[in-house]
Amino acid sequence: MAKGLPKSFKKALWVYHCNSGSCNGCDIEIIAALCPRYDVERFGIRLVGSPRHADVLLVTGPVTRQMVDKVKRVYEQMPDPKAVICVGNCGNTGDVFYESYNLVGPISNIIPVDVHVVGCPPRPEAIINAVAKAWVKLETLEAEKR
Amino acid sequence: MKKKESVKTTTKTTYQIPIGPIHPALKEPVMFEFEIDGERIIDVDVSLGHVHRGIEWAGMQRNPVQILYLAERICGICSYSHPIAFARAVENACDIEVPERAEYLRVIHGELERICSHILWAGVAAHEIGFDTVLFLTWEMREKALDLTEYLTGNRVTKAIIMIGGVRRDITSDMVPKVQETLKYFKDNFEKLRHIFLDDKTVRLRSQGCGVLTYDDALKLCAIGPTTRASGVKKDVRVDQAYAAYGDLDIDYMTPDVLTGEVNGDVYDRIIVRLLEVKQSIDLIEQCLDKMPSGDILSEPKIPKLLARVKKTAGEGIGRHEAPRGEVIHYVKFDGENDNPYTWKARAPTYNNILPWIPMLKGEQIADIPIVAASTDPCISCTNRVTIVDNDKNSRYILNREELHRMSIEKTRRLMK
Ligand code: SF4
Secondary structure, three states: OOOOOOOOOOOOEEEEEEEOOOOOHHHHHHHHHHOOOOOHHHHOEEEOOOHHHOOEEEEEOOOEHHHHHHHHHHHHHOOOOOEEEEEOHHHHOOHHHOOOOOEOOOHHHOOOOOEEEOOOOOOHHHHHHHHHHHHHHHHHHHHHHO | OOOHHHHHHOOOOOOOOOOOOOOOOOOOOOEEEEEEEOOEEEEEEEEOOOOOOOHHHHHOOOOHHHHHHHHHOOOOOOOOHHHHHHHHHHHHHHOOOOOHHHHHHHHHHHHHHHHHHHHHHHHHHHHHOOOHHHHHHHHHHHHHHHHHHHHHHOOOOOOOOEEOOEEOOOOOOOOHHHHHHHHHHHHHHHHHHHHHHHHOHHHHHHHOOOOOOOHHHHHHOOOOOHHHHOOOOOOOHHHHOOOOOHHHOOOOOOOOHHHHOOOOOOHHHHHHHHHHHHHHHHHHHHHHHHHOOOOOOEOOOOHHHHHHHHHHOEEEEEEEEEEOOEEEEEEEEEEOOOOOOOEEEEEOHHHHHHOOHHHHHOOOEHHHHHHHHHHOOOOOOOOOEEEEEEOOOOEEEEEEHHHHHHHHHHHHHHHHO
16 A cells, blocks of 8 residues: 555545546546446445545546546536546546547646556556545545644 | 337436446446336447447457557457458468368367357356356366466466467477366366356246347347357357358357256356357367377468568458357458558447347346346447436436445345245
């Protein structure tokens, strides 16, 4: 687990997953992280159905023109403090689609990204590591508030 | 597809619940409009295009070897089917021979992807009817298939195994035991899957007689893959065109009557077809391991030489492949001066399998939408959100996927009582 994490977490971490036009590769690896082999639910990490319940936003995909306002809206709907993780090369840099006419990404042009996960797709281990890093950020933010 | 006017004539009321146009799980952005009367669906409309990344256009600026990586990223679940269809199109255009051993290796990787994809689908289908235990069970099995994929190709999801004129990596004799071990694992667990999906009361109640696609409709709407075979249409590129090594292998159309003796074309039949195909794929891989000749795996290992050949080609080519969801076709045209294609067109199986949703869903209940839509294994996946147009109350409101999922679970509970 990432450095800086306290031994016990103050709360469970709820994650919302948003697909901004990805190829599905990253999305299935995120689900794989939730399934028995990697089983992140044992750490209290859970996928939720609404951004309003989430602490962390996982964004995949290079953000197509049709999805820009939707990604922004999802981000705005999340309560503070929040963290954003960009999963996969295509959200980070555009990857193989970089020159396409229909892309507005990378995601960091649209919403602030806290953790970048590289790989096309990254392995579930890398995604779990990123979520743990986002956790550190959230715990720090919480501590500052108090 | 559907008359937009009927939507426009209804007035919007306070029933609008616009929750997130994007949504979780493996689903990709896509939108449906359903017209319903009480609980019954009268009409369906689908709108697509949220995932348009301009891949074909980008491909026209690159050479065929670079395009292989692009083709792989059309879809992460069919990350083998698109590159092989593209490579076959280029080989067809440039008259490139593929060594025999490579043809067998291509079959092995193709069938491994089919096993992976069908097991993944079985989990998603179980999730749609509220059977999450099975989702976890199947995904655990899927990890085994991914382990083998990683062992053979070096990657879990995007495999980068196909090369124009062959494959990149061989399966050497010391790798064979690991392959056989995994196949044995699948055979041992197959019975468990079969029992859950075919004998379980819950699954039967929800899938039998639901989402029927008739033989005629399947032909008329050009449905492909397991969706059409479940309606009794004998259509399978692997048998019809016998490309790669399929001509040497023992393979036949998998229709539900192989197991049950009858064809109903409902969701249950689509489950049967996919399960039979998992078994068939295991068998095909075993046959390949037995019969595989020795020899080269790539006809032209020097990439500059390959590209020079492509550059000299003026002509067009077509590549077909039976992907897990149905036939995928790639078309390329070269102008004889550049090594980037003049045109590149890809047709994914889901395009054909979306129109059949309309006859499948008409007359069904709202709670059946998730499982019926999932039963065709859509690649631009499933129910993004649903607009309900209620004819009685003349009102229109939007259901998001969680509510749909909840309704689906409630229906399962009702039926079990
Ligand atoms: S990073 Fe790669 S695998 Fe992930 S969504 Fe993008 S193209 Fe697909």
